[in-house]
Amino acid sequence: MSLKKYRKKSPWILHYNCGSCNGCDIEILAALAPKYDLERFGILNNGNPKQSDIFLVTGPLTYRSRERLVELYTQMPEPKVVVAVGSCTCTGGVFNDMYNVENGIDKYIPVDVYIPGCAASPELIIDGVVKGLEILEQKTKEIEKPKKLLGELDESKASIDRTKFAGNIDDRKN
Amino acid sequence: MATKKTINIPLGSQHISLLEPIRFNFSTQNEKIVDVDWDVGFVHRGIEKACTTNFEFKQVGYVVARVCGLCAITHSLSYTIGVEKLLDHEVNKKIKYLRLLMLELDRIHSHMLCLAHVSENAGFEGMFMKIMADRELVMDIQEAISGNRVQFDYVSIGGVNRDLDLETEKLLKKNISLLEEKIDDLIDKFTNNWSLSLKYKNIGHLSKEDAYNMNALGPMARACGAKIDVRLETSDFPYDEVGYELVLEQGGDIHSRNMVRLREIKNSIKMVRNIVDGVPEGEIMEKVKGKPKGETFMRIEAPRGEIFYYLNATGKNMLQRVRIKTPTFSQIPAMVNVFKGANYADAHAILASFDPCMSCTAK
Numbered sequence: 001m002s003l004k005k006y007r008k009k010s011p012w013i014l015h016y017n018c019g020s021c022n023g024c025d026i027e028i029l030a031a032l033a034p035k036y037d038l039e040r041f042g043i044l045n046n047g048n049p050k051q052s053d054i055f056l057v058t059g060p061l062t063y064r065s066r067e068r069l070v071e072l073y074t075q076m077p078e079p080k081v082v083v084a085v086g087s088c089t090c091t092g093g094v095f096n097d098m099y100n101v102e103n104g105i106d107k108y109i110p111v112d113v114y115i116p117g118c119a120a121s122p123e124l125i126i127d128g129v130v131k132g133l134e135i136l137e138q139k140t141k142e143i144e145k146p147k148k149l150l151g152e153l154d155e156s157k158a159s160i161d162r163t164k165f166a167g168n169i170d171d172r173k174n
Numbered sequence: 175m176a177t178k179k180t181i182n183i184p185l186g187s188q189h190i191s192l193l194e195p196i197r198f199n200f201s202t203q204n205e206k207i208v209d210v211d212w213d214v215g216f217v218h219r220g221i222e223k224a225c226t227t228n229f230e231f232k233q234v235g236y237v238v239a240r241v242c243g244l245c246a247i248t249h250s251l252s253y254t255i256g257v258e259k260l261l262d263h264e265v266n267k268k269i270k271y272l273r274l275l276m277l278e279l280d281r282i283h284s285h286m287l288c289l290a291h292v293s294e295n296a297g298f299e300g301m302f303m304k305i306m307a308d309r310e311l312v313m314d315i316q317e318a319i320s321g322n323r324v325q326f327d328y329v330s331i332g333g334v335n336r337d338l339d340l341e342t343e344k345l346l347k348k349n350i351s352l353l354e355e356k357i358d359d360l361i362d363k364f365t366n367n368w369s370l371s372l373k374y375k376n377i378g379h380l381s382k383e384d385a386y387n388m389n390a391l392g393p394m395a396r397a398c399g400a401k402i403d404v405r406l407e408t409s410d411f412p413y414d415e416v417g418y419e420l421v422l423e424q425g426g427d428i429h430s431r432n433m434v435r436l437r438e439i440k441n442s443i444k445m446v447r448n449i450v451d452g453v454p455e456g457e458i459m460e461k462v463k464g465k466p467k468g469e470t471f472m473r474i475e476a477p478r479g480e481i482f483y484y485l486n487a488t489g490k491n492m493l494q495r496v497r498i499k500t501p502t503f504s505q506i507p508a509m510v511n512v513f514k515g516a517n518y519a520d521a522h523a524i525l526a527s528f529d530p531c532m533s534c535t536a537k
Contacts, residue, residue, distance in 0.1 A: 029287075095221075097224075098220045
């Protein structure tokens with residue numbers, strides 16, 4: 001069977017801390033522990049960005065973490081979901097307007113799920129990750145759609161617009 | 175082989191065994207670490223500056239708790255007692271007892287998290303899951319008393335925000351007695367398990383003279399036999415009435431640091447029982463008037479060592495200066511000394527046994 005059928009059955013997690021106070025990181029560890037069992041959804045914590053599907057980010061963005069955050073995001077393969085854990089990751093929280101802090105991470109990478117709370121409790125983290133799994137399934141279906149080789153139909157002229165063909169003759173002249 | 179070749183191995187800012195971003199650079203010769211340098215400042219946010227420009231003195235106690243999530247109550251407690259000294263106000267005995275209760279519960283859960291992390295980095299995944307399951311007993315007590323699992327804003331200027339009632343006392347005594355049997359079981363496992371002793375005994379050694387010379391603090395110094403503890407020297411809390419004992423070990427390696435933490439958990443359980451039985455009558459909150467003026471300092475024993483606060487005020491709403499000195503910052507020379515001469519394969523277990531906190535160090 002193909003990979004796309006089983007991707008939602010075992011998504012792997014990448015976790016990065018860009019300036020948090022360790023409160024949300026402890027709660028992520030507690031959510032993986034036996035009482036609130038995140039592993040029953042098939043989720044594993046893995047440190048490799050090239051094998052993971054879900055990106056958990058904690059903390060407001062400090063100036064030195066910016067390049068590392070964008071670099072980790074670009075190294076992940078394409079159907080991926082970004083989850084912002086904690087209120088300082090969403091808007092800045094108590095660290096708003098300090099001199100070394102960007103207010104939230106959504107200026108730099110697109111965010112799919114926001115989780116509130118200081119610190120976010122394990123029940124909220126489980127809810128956010130399960131909501132992220134639905135978005136992951138939608139993104140895999142969008143990738144499977146075939147790309148258009150022919151141009152769109154122009155109804156006013158009742159003809160096909162030949163300038164948008166793939167491998168157009170005019171492109172080869174230039 | 176006339177000359178040995180040195181090779182640099184980086185341990186980057188994002189790694190599966192690091193909760194916080196640190197970057198190491200080990201210079202090695204044939205599996206032995208010769209030299210190490212590290213970079214700490216990824217987490218700098220500028221909290222000290224914001225305490226004097228953005229917030230008034232009544233709000234700073236809640237801002238300072240966000241320096242670190244593990245020792246949050248010690249930061250806010252040191253600031254609050256410092257401001258009460260500047261206002262010439264002494265709280266009654268019930269408030270002191272309730273503050274001491276939350277301080278000891280915080281020490282229990284921080285030590286258990288460190289023991290779980292050391293087990294995971296030595297390659298024992300099942301022990302990590304077992305200790306994290308036992309830790310939930312303490313987190314339930316904290317949620318019942320203060321309303322939140324971590325970052326409980328329990329202390330404010332002039333008192334505490336919630337009271338003990340009969341139902342939480344029943345839950346606390348039941349969970350504490352359950353936890354004590356499991357700690358006895360853990361002490362037996364950490365001393366007698368053969369495969370754990372290969373990773374822990376006689377590895378990461380620090381001598382007693384180096385601990386005094388290089389300014390080691392907290393459980394790292396007490397594992398070498400050095401009598402360093404702030405709870406012995408200060409008299410802000412009634413530690414003599416609730417049965418405090420000094421814990422010492424003589425080994426100086428990773429195994430001794432684990433045993434110091436396990437025996438301190440047992441001592442804290444005994445103290446929590448005595449506090450709940452002996453809480454006196456009184457008010458929870460007292461009115462405090464005026465604005466702070468002058469300068470003070472304040473010291474409290476955190477789970478990792480000594481926390482030092484310096485405050486300076488001029489009788490206005492905003493403070494003049496807030497200076498925070500944290501335990502991990504003071505211990506860096508001693509930590510570099512332990513790494514030299516160790517095997518590279520043991521570097522993760524040695525690093526986790528220090529229990530470092532980078533959010534405290536960079537602020």
